[in-house]
Amino acid sequence: MPVASDTDGLAEAVGRSAEASEGDLPINELFRSLQGEGRLAGVPSVFVRTSGCNLRCWFCDSYHTSWEPTGDWYSVDDVLAAVDEYDADHVVLTGGEPLVHDASVALLEALADRGYHTTVETNGTIAVDAPIDLASVSPKLESSTPTAERDPKGDGEWADRHEARRLDVDVLAEFVERYDTQLKFVVTGPDDMGEIEDAVARVRDAADAPVPDDSVLLMPEGQTREQLTETRRVVADLALEYGYRYTPRLHVDLWNDAPGT
Helix, strand or coil: CECCCCCCCCCCCCCCCCCCCCCCEEEEEEEEEECCCCCCCCCEEEEEEECCCCCCCCCCCCHHHHCCCECEEECHHHHHHHHHCCCCCEEEEECCCHHHCCHHHHHHHHHHHCCCEEEEEECCCCCCCCCCCEEEECCCCHHHCCCCCCCCCCCCCCHHHHHHHCCCHHHHHHHHHHCCEEEEEEECCHHHHHHHHHHHHHHHHHCCCCCCHHHEEEEECCCCHHHHHHHHHHHHHHHHHHCCEECCCHHHHHHCCCCCC
């Protein structure tokens, strides 16, 4: 059922259905697979995908958590019970943007109490105080903005809001200072590198913690194997040239764009 409505304000509120209670989370998917991206690529993981996002990247690979958010509402206890059914030590909280939901903090606290290793996949625009083992932060570049010609809905309605919100250096610095953080950039081509270099430099200047080159990850844009075929070699060459880490999209290579992977 639909769970989201677009509202004004930075932390786009997800509309709560009549049967949902305060503190529930809108869940789009919950499944076990291999982590496909970042330094933990290949690790068996339980993915908890929330619905709702404060940005609208035109190439979002989770369309039904952002452009047309759908899912069902679950209590934190119900989510924990579902996670416990799987044989995995690693839980990935993802979206959408999971940190728009206050209940994500309660879920992360409960997962930590149970001894799970947690990764949070976030766009890095919302700061929280929560136990996170790995913050997988994906700062959004100008190439992500849904201009009218790239907007999946064709109207460019989100372009200004997205552009105004997509990069918050102070919040990115807070992640770097507070958590073990990887900065994961979705790269559409060589033209993105100047902006990536500038963003990394600005975060390094703002943060009271180091940002080593191997914590900066370049990931090829592409939602299907065919799309990755066109971008992966280009991005790998850029990683070699700039000294950053290349990250695959293992789940796309293995399962293409199938849901629940």
